[in-house]
Amino acid sequence: MSDQKTTALEQPPGSGAADDGAGRSRGNPLRQFLSGSAGRNIGLIIALAVLFIVGAVTSGERFLNLDNMLTILRYASIFGVIAIGATFVITAGGIDLSVGSVMGLTTVMATLTSVQLAATNSSWLLMVAVALGVGVAAGLVNGVIIAYGNVVAFIATLAMLVGARGLAELISGRSTQIVTNRDFLSVMRSNVLGVPLLIWIFLLVAAAGWFLLNRTTFGRRTVAIGGNREAARLAGIKVKRHIVWLYVLSGLTAGIAGIMMMGRTTAGTSTHGLLYELEVIAAVVVGGTLLIGGRGTIVGTVLGVLLFSTLINVFTQNNLDTSVQAVARGAIIVVAVLLQQRFAVPGTRKAST
Numbered sequence: 001m002s003d004q005k006t007t008a009l010e011q012p013p014g015s016g017a018a019d020d021g022a023g024r025s026r027g028n029p030l031r032q033f034l035s036g037s038a039g040r041n042i043g044l045i046i047a048l049a050v051l052f053i054v055g056a057v058t059s060g061e062r063f064l065n066l067d068n069m070l071t072i073l074r075y076a077s078i079f080g081v082i083a084i085g086a087t088f089v090i091t092a093g094g095i096d097l098s099v100g101s102v103m104g105l106t107t108v109m110a111t112l113t114s115v116q117l118a119a120t121n122s123s124w125l126l127m128v129a130v131a132l133g134v135g136v137a138a139g140l141v142n143g144v145i146i147a148y149g150n151v152v153a154f155i156a157t158l159a160m161l162v163g164a165r166g167l168a169e170l171i172s173g174r175s176t177q178i179v180t181n182r183d184f185l186s187v188m189r190s191n192v193l194g195v196p197l198l199i200w201i202f203l204l205v206a207a208a209g210w211f212l213l214n215r216t217t218f219g220r221r222t223v224a225i226g227g228n229r230e231a232a233r234l235a236g237i238k239v240k241r242h243i244v245w246l247y248v249l250s251g252l253t254a255g256i257a258g259i260m261m262m263g264r265t266t267a268g269t270s271t272h273g274l275l276y277e278l279e280v281i282a283a284v285v286v287g288g289t290l291l292i293g294g295r296g297t298i299v300g301t302v303l304g305v306l307l308f309s310t311l312i313n314v315f316t317q318n319n320l321d322t323s324v325q326a327v328a329r330g331a332i333i334v335v336a337v338l339l340q341q342r343f344a345v346p347g348t349r350k351a352s353t
Helices: 031-034 039-057 066-091 099-110 113-121 125-147 151-173 182-188 197-215 217-227 229-234 239-265 276-286 298-317 322-343
Strands: 017-019 024-027
Touching: 031 298, 039 298, 066 197, 066 217, 066 239, 066 276, 099 125, 099 239, 099 276, 113 125, 113 322, 125 151, 125 197, 125 239, 182 197, 197 217, 197 239, 197 298, 217 229, 217 239, 229 239, 229 298, 276 298, 276 322, 298 322
Parallel strands: none
Antiparallel strands: 017 024
């Protein structure tokens, strides 16, 4: 099986890069730096630093205190976990619009009275297993419909978005289900080395995602499929089966996020995860993963998640209207996509750190 990354055979006119006769491209060094993983990540770090300065100037101690920093990280951790799974799907040239609804469904299923009663009589891990199982099942359905049913990912996951949310409403009767299992709550709301467990889970999922994308055959296959699906198939990659696994992974991260949400809110409800798919996709794109596939970055996704979480916190600290927040986030997404188009160097579609 070939693990070679896809490369462009020729540079389009006006791309700013030329071949030196030895297969190396010559062009503007600044453009090449900005198009690389280091340049993108540095840009995100600078944007994050600017937001911190704005927060410090406008809100002072209220923004900079430790409790507020942990608040930012706790908010980032839940939709950040989903964003890690979405990074793989988007890197392969797909999309998953159902992650927010699937997360809501996992919280409803895991907090059913029967499930909590069984968990009380056995172990709180039963609730965890139910949430993960529901997420994986939803991802499997998405993957099979897309890969073997040849349904466009946008349509298939849009159907799951509507269906999962509707199913959650039917099962819960549109009411909030309170988590009564004390063992589950004590674990999920605990601190490790003074840091909330939710943040540790996010860090572990991000680390696992980075390793999977950048250091394994699975990650190289994901990039190859996103770069050129037909070439990946001809190279021996079982494209359809791999796509199924990608959506299963996305569903799994939605299940993990559902567990975290139950621990944070002590409840399961069909409204959990509402519009999370938009925040997730925005964070992944701003982080540097190409929407057309072929390049993905876990570090960039983490920075994108932190950027949006900090932005929301700064706005909240200054009592700005939610409509202003929405406009600002939309502007950031547009700028990020424009920068991707401006600085993307042909032939560099690859997994990056």
